[in-house]
Amino acid sequence: MLERNEWHRSSACLTHYESMTDNTNTKRSRRTSGAITLRDVAKLAGVAPISASRALNTPHHVSPEVLQKVLDAVERTGYVPNRMAGGLASSRSRLIAAVVPSTVMSVFMETVETLNGALFDAGYQLMLGQSGYSLDREEALLEAVIGRRPDGIFLTGILQPGRGRSRLLASGIPVVESWDLTPTPIDMLVGFSHADIGREVANFLIGKGRRKFAMVRASDERADRRAVAFAEIVAKRGLGQVLEINVGSSRTLRSGREAMQRVLAETPDVDAIVCSSDLLALGVLTEAKARSISVPSRLSIMGFGDVPFLADMVPALSTVRINGADIGNQAARFLIDRAEGRAVTTRIVDVGFSIVERDTT
């Protein structure tokens, strides 16, 4: 076997301590992790550590013989490079951080899954952070993320001006914000216009002959903007107020059902309900069916997000489709380009959306 943990120092550099103690073998103990290192591999291959490093990282800069010997040694030892050491030495961590509000919300997870796949293929790994907690925790999350020195950061949503935004800016790490549009992103942006969605949905429903609107929505800054744009169009057409039911942070099917009960109590003659998520819409639909309100003849219902299984339900929910995979792929491209030092010319991409008309409108 290899001798590991064997003490090594460069010959010409004698420390104060050592020279003072007459160069006897009274050196301090050191603490290796115990794992095989590049030095072990190099020694086994009979080359310098740096050659082993080159064989693994830039094989074309090394002779075929050296390459073979190193590869053999790696195989025999089961060597796995320590990426913390590599990252520290090269200032490239090959790590990308993604911050999502919640992992159980599949709208975002399609994006994360795509992002993860694309990054992995390019030799990067994903670190996951979960936001949506207190401001303190938010701050801690950002610190933890920056502390890892990722080569890029993916954010769901747009970071509002504040401490977090300044820190990110100061860190100099490439950032992709997403799921929204702004003329002033921190760095790069892949999103779509929520105001446009609000307007288009309003026009769509009005075009279907709907006149009395309600909105069932969670507390969410983006849902706000859709709601405002929606209400604007409705008002402009002289169709009065839109009843808004806010379910807070409870984006469940049950909340949708409960909200629907409130809608009916307040506005029995409602003929279209727009929801800020598919799950809420499913709740509204469930309650409507439970009350034998016929959809869509008496009532139109629209969701948001296009959760995969919606299309095959009966009735199939009409919704606004966001292509999460597009966002993930484009974000990966941005992040990888920047990590590899390539110039990114376009920094803002609008992936758009589409209204998917199915059985409930």
Place this chain on the structure above:
Amino acid sequence: MLERNEWHRSSACLTHYESMTDNTNTKRSRRTSGAITLRDVAKLAGVAPISASRALNTPHHVSPEVLQKVLDAVERTGYVPNRMAGGLASSRSRLIAAVVPSTVMSVFMETVETLNGALFDAGYQLMLGQSGYSLDREEALLEAVIGRRPDGIFLTGILQPGRGRSRLLASGIPVVESWDLTPTPIDMLVGFSHADIGREVANFLIGKGRRKFAMVRASDERADRRAVAFAEIVAKRGLGQVLEINVGSSRTLRSGREAMQRVLAETPDVDAIVCSSDLLALGVLTEAKARSISVPSRLSIMGFGDVPFLADMVPALSTVRINGADIGNQAARFLIDRAEGRAVTTRIVDVGFSIVERDTT
């Protein structure tokens, strides 16, 4: 401002190179990442770097004055510690890796979300890896994970003997396998018995008077074991064969609907269908409703996993509930204990399951 990038070396250590070149200022250039370092903070605070380190990591080992000075300096500089450097020096990365088959399957994500939260509170971060691809990629994923030297690894499922298992074993990293039971885990285990589930579900349905069974399932080693145990009980009771429809890796609602069509074509008199996931069950239910087959009077349907919104649908799906949060919390406890060097006495935890009877049975 601070002077950064200023060259520094310990006074007593003169290199060969330096002494040969007459100690003029012809030193090599070096490459800092450009970020604020602990040395910058220490200098600003007027203490040694190690004191600054102690102030941040073990504040109780440092005088109040030093602590205050360091904290001030951190605040003024916006210093964020480099965790790669810290991890390298201490052989503790404060990183935990989780490997999941898919992030869009919310059954697993409840566990990941809980795990992530518990780890974050304890000062650890989550790295996400996605399995379920080719064997090559699986191998690459494991290498990538081990290369980061995480303080622990969470695996959904049990790793079969093979290269991956050996590597993990050799790495010495604490591992939690999950979602299953085995007497021979790699290290620690938090799961439940799939055979027990198969048996209990069979007994439950037979107790309900059901006699003609079908199973709609994905290709999945754990679903296999549930199916085998289920079929055993059915056979033992003399109720003949269980029709098995395998949808492969397509765990969608649509697959459930299509599978239901095949079930009806082959066994029109089926009176109970057991599915390997809630989404498949929802598909079966959807198709049943589309064909006006009354549930549960003519047909019982059971899911698996207990996706959150199921309970509030009409009809509400009966299912097998797995407490993903329990798994996540227990796994976090295991992983943190081991990472902090505490002895873990029990290494296997059975979190169990429960049959949730709702409207479809």
Place this chain on the structure above:
DNA sequence: TTGAAAGCGCTAACAA
């Protein structure tokens, strides 16, 4: 193409 030297930014070990 290969290698020696130096150092990335931090903490463990030891000494005072």
Place this chain on the structure above:
DNA sequence: TTGTTAGCGCTTTCAA
């Protein structure tokens, strides 16, 4: 309690 020294495992820089 504070500081000095050395080194974690790798890659960059420079020289041959």
